[in-house]
Amino acid sequence: MFSNISPVKKYAIVLIFLVAAVLGTLKVFHHVSLGGNDERTYAFYMNTVNNYGIGTVSSLSQAYYKVPDNQRPPTPLRVFFIFTGVLTCQISGTCGLQNLAMISFFSRIILILIAFFWLSKLFDPKIAFLSSVLLLISPAGLWSAERALQDSFFALLMVAAIIAYHYCWNGERPRMPLLFGMILVAGFLTKESMIFLYPCFFTSGIYYWRQNKTIPWRRILMPLISSPIIYLIIISILVGGLGAVIDHYVFFMKGMNKVEYVARFQLGPWYRPIIDWMLVSPVAFLLAVVGMVISVSSQKNTGGRNLMAIYLISGLLVFGTFSIQNLRYVLFLDVFICALAVIGALSLSEKMKNHRYQTAIFALILLLIASSDIIQFFKIFVVAKVYDPVTATIMTSLGFIR
Secondary structure, three states: OOOOHHHHHHHHHHHHHHHHHHHHHHHOOOOOOOHHHHHHHHHHHHHHHHHHHHOHHHHHHHHHHOOOHHHHHOOOOHHHHHHHHHHHHHHOOOHHHHHHHHHHHHHHHHHHHHHHHHHHHHHOHHHHHHHHHHHHOOOHHHHHHHHHOOOOHHHHHHHHHHHEEEEEEOOOOHHHHHHHHHHHHHHHOOOOHHHHHHHHHHHHHHHHHHHHHOOOOHHHHHHHHHHHHHHHHHHHHHHHHHHHHHHHHHHHHHHHHOOHHHHOOEEEEOOHHHHHHHHHHHHHHHHHHHHHHHHOOOOHHHHHHHHHHHHHHHHHHHHHOOHHHHHOHHHHHHHHHOOOOOOOHHHHOOOOOOHHHHHHHHHHHHHHHHHHHHHHHHHHHHOOOOOOHHHHHHHHOOOOOO
């Protein structure tokens, strides 16, 4: 029946069934209590726009100035996520936190699937499949799929932008620069920190240039330059001018450090995202480090490994420069951690000379990663019911702080 299907498609079929089984089971049996501060804020923005139209974005922006410094919520200018929520309201006829949670749920599904197809171009299909399975059961990923927050949605846009950027370099698809630009605009309209992906693009661009010995300037620069300009035009129309947009973001950034919750739980050193990943996915992250430093025999897997390492390292360093730290902000790095963890398991297993032992060691390490991730998810997000995975709440849930 499957004899004429390519290995990638066979793995894709199995992955789709796994995604449906795992996330479907989670949706049915794990009832998350929605209604955290940011979730209520996004739901309020969504309901306001749904009831009174997109013109209310300007009113929401003006009302934002009246919020006390110590209570400042997310900005209402993250309009693409809000408008997507409004679209679900129009389709379903209901408009509440569950709409936003459903966006997160389907965003995670799409992220896993597009990551698999991209990884299958960079690695052997088996490696891409195993990486996607780890991505499916990642504690941070499972958490994000259940919350009424924009993190899962934004992570999808960031990974999609990285994939589109990859194809812009190799020139396989002529219309990819247009898609790349559209994804970037959507990303900017979802969260202002999309700009911090640009240093990662620059770093990976050096790697692409060394591989290709040429730079497709038009395909790369046009989307990168035009996207933030288009974003500013759109958001200026919605808010009431470029000056109003600039004033809003200045007000937003100045006030965040004064919010009591941010000051207590989200300020930290540049390496705090590394600590958070070590707490949430300790075995996967350690194996990802192994995957970066120990070589593998396959040349194709080595090339993919290098690209994954570049994005993981540059992402941690760039987003580590934030004064405010939260695992949610680097959720997109989950893809690269999972891929490198599989490569790490492969590199360790290849140290065994006997091929049968190699397979057994490889399977054993992957089982250890999967078991650890599942246990961590239950400890942190099911038993302890952590809403916001910052260092203090994660450590408390794991028993480090009482």
